[in-house]
Ligand code: ADP
């Protein structure tokens with residue numbers, strides 16, 4: 001009781017942390033097989049403001065009706081209610097901390113829109129817990145890894161590291177080439193006369209189970225031809241099972257597209273970059289089967305808009321957003337709700 005009073009009366013300065021969301025320009029479903037991705041952190045943020053609290057977390061979300069109240073240490077984060085709180089308690093469980101916080105969270109990201117509001121919530125929680133527990137500041141990679149495992153705990157979905165690593169290590173003005181095997185992150189500058197838009201299509205449906213199915217299918221394909229990140233198209237043809245062959249074809253061709261798109265971006269060859277984005281969409285639609293009719297239609301309209309270099313679904317699929325890369329002079333008024341996003345730096349302590 002004494003400790004509680006001491007903390008609540010003496011540590012009144014509010015701590016504020018913030019994490020961006022992300023959009024993936026090219027390279028989807030490649031991260032969990034150690035492949036290549038080219039995302040960027042975007043100027044839409046989750047912000048958490050709180051004060052330290054001994055042995056508990058109390059958090060209000062501006063975007064959810066029910067508050068999170070839990071005691072630390074946690075026994076089973078996957079059983080937390082309300083369910084959104086699992087992303088928070090998953091992080092607390094990973095960090096094994098006993099001091100929590102009391103505060104609020106809000107976001108300018110859509111929830112369940114494929115722009116990684118979940119990773120932004122996890123990263124904000126991790127930064128907050130490190131701060132209130134006076135832990136040494138983690139590196140971006142350490143943050144991303146612990147938040148990735150927190151998401152596994154929270155959702156049971158074996159996601160890759162792209163979302164958390166992008167939101168943690170964003171670079172102002174640049175996309176990030178991430179090798180999800182070596183975990184090397186290389187910023188690639190985005191030309192000033194190029195605009196990037198996201199167009200929200202629909203909240204995701206069936207994503208958890210379908211995502212896990214794809215992870216399993218990639219694993220099965222690897223049992224035939226070895227690591228997909230190293231495989232050649234010629235070896236994919238040796239997979240007898242038609243579904244597994246198509247899944248593997250997407251992975252192998254997508255890794256190659258990311259490599260070529262990175263070179264094109266570095267050379268400011270946006271025509272080639274856009275063509276690779278369009279091919280990526282086709283592959284996700286036909287071989288990996290994670291798009292929807294609504295997304296295909298929005299992508300088709302975007303691709304036909306003058307000044308647009310390329311457009312594709314982005315993220316896990318089954319809804320969410322499409323991403324559009326266009327010349328800054330392009331008129332995108334016909335793309336309903338298209339939102340201009342800028343590449344920004346990663347999650348950090350604000351105050
Ligand atoms: P995405 O990460 O693409 O937005 P997910 O399905 O992975 O979609 O994560 C969305 C979920 O994350 C929400 O349904 C909610 O449970 C949780 N979440 C994210 N941001 C917040 C927030 N600011 N407040 C409360 N819950 C949040």
Ligand code: MG
Nearest residue numbers: 116117118119
């Ligand atoms: Mg998410």
